[in-house]
Amino acid sequence: MADHRPSPPQRPLPPGVMRLGRIAGSDVVLTPSWFLIAILIAVMVAPAVEQVEPGLGAAKYVAGLAFAVILYGSVLLHEAAHAVMAHRLGYPVGPITLNFLGGATSIEDESRRPRDEFLIAVVGPLTSLVVGGVGVLLWWAGPHGLLLMAVEGLAGANLFVGVLNMVPGLPLDGGRVLRAAIWGGTRDIHKGTIVAGWIGRIAAALALLWPFFEEEVTGSQPTFYDYLIGFVVALFLWGGASAAMAGARFRRRMPDLVARDLARRTLAVPADLPLSEAVRRAHEAQAGGIVTVTSTGQPVGLVNEAALRATPVERRPWLPTASVARALVDGLSLPATIHGEELVMAITRMPAGEYLLVEEDGSIYGILATADVDAAFQRAAG
Template sequence: MSTPVKESPGLRMGRPFGIPVYVSPTWLIVAAFITISLQPVFAAMLPGYGDVVTYTLALAFAVLLYVSVLLHELAHCVVAKHYGLPVRRITLYLLGGVSEIEREPETAGREFNVAFAGPLLSLVLGGVGYLLATYTLPPHGIVPVLVFQLWTSNLVVGVFNLLPGLPLDGGRMLRATVWKVSGDSGTGTVAAAWVGRGVAVAVVAVPLLLSVMSGQEPSLGRTLWSVVLASFVWVGASQSLRVARVRARLPQLRARVLARRAIPVTADVPLSEGLRRAREAGAGAMVLMDHDQRPVGIVNETAVNAVPEHRRPWVNVGSLARNLDPSLVLAADLEGESLLDAMRGTPAAEYLLVERGGEIYGVLVTADVNRMFTGV
């Protein structure tokens, strides 16, 4: 799954395969939870050992479990890089790990392979641990107990991630399958997201139902953990649905259609005069020109609206303009994902649209683009 974030996600731990790995401070919460929760389990499996040893083992398990999670995420990223997909980083956090892959695979088959790589590695780790515990290690002792906990945990991680609902890896595999059959990635996303919502409900409902059927009181700790996991799945599935709705509107996103007509003004023109000229011309934007008639800035609409009407004759448009960096000049024929990528590269309130020959076409206002997705 990819969730681009610009701010630092935590402590940087290294760059395996050239991929930056970060550990979020929230990992300390789950490490403490695992240590406290599993210490009684280790104490029961290792009678005769003191609390210091069993707490240390529980903490070691928490660390090694997240090493396994890191390997799971690295499997996703290595396959993604094999297909030429840029990987921003891996972050280990409260509920596991997330791989920030900046672009989706181009085909359903590649999507399936990238998604399946993580659970496959977790299952392989579980299998290797099982073989070690069964055929190599002695039946009792600290190491066999630790290996037992690790291989069973990797098995659970692998199986859980294969559940067929977004945002889990199994959901991405389902999405790829529906995409392959229907020929439409959006249809695959919607189907896998709705199944993901069903999985979220099942994560809470099934354990409770099994407890009731067996005549046992539901465990408060397990119920709370189920609710946390279900919330993660539900939120991720809902976000995937929103993304699918946004992508469905991308074909309507064309710079030429959304552009505002712009009039040229020089920096010394009073704001009131500039607005009068814009009204007469039916324009919705003003482009600042130098004395050689070259565009050097775009008058910011928010700054214009902030100037009281009685002061507008005394404020020049040049004081309300943003300098026109090259990154704010976009081709007028951009549309869809290409247009969004260009805007994400340099976030701004306005962009100058130009023809391929350099002629000014108009001004694209980010607020106009955002309105296309209002309510999505």
């Protein structure tokens, strides 16, 4: 079935980042670091090009650069597969970024089900393996010269990327597949993240140590590039795994963020009551927030603390309380039972300084101040 949803507007790009096009409604962007790896690949491949086609001179670096473009075209197919699958499952997808380490697809919501996590993760490596398989078939067709070199590079790189990404450690796709499996079996996504994160850290240590054992295993002397790439890959794997584990530990504490427990005592006043009188009554009642109501008691506005502080004391007797209140639009009224990630997402969707908390019957429970949520958020993160 065709997707008739409008594409999201294009976002402004950071300096130096290039937009190449769109796939599945997502921008494909190229960071400046890509040019560094493209030059590095061109320099590394140039000697092999010279052996296959002697006498090319400086053109061998152009051929090496073309090889880098072909390689990153395969990376783009891998990332596009993630984006298309996430889009089909109903998740918002941000930009697809090509950079020094390869590529990344920004999926802007956490997976809602283990099945979704599995499908979004596994489709990338499978795409790489399919492209690698096509490269093997082309190799059997018997190309020669630089074309043979390109086909061998295409097949080898994609098979390597497909197999590597199935290593069951975060932040690799295989880590997400393992997390989905543990999540599905235990109903605990955080446990899956911790296990896959530790495996990702082990993979990082192996990547760092690989050049030191390369000669014993393969018989070839490690080069400077082997040590450099091993260090960069290890840094990427360790950082991604550690970030995922820290996020899982924090999310385990998220249920402790309960709106009801963070609420301030609230004073309800008529919207036309002089502001000075509303403040006096709030102090007397030791209330931390003021809500304006109609004559029937229906809440209509929240007094904004910043606007209140900015109003001179001498003017407050002549101003209605409604003059410093924000209308209760959708998103500013939350259930008193809201907690955890749902609470954080609600605040993210409608940024404000204060929110009205209401009971199931619609009665006012209290005021939730963003500053109080931030403080509790920091305590949970610590």
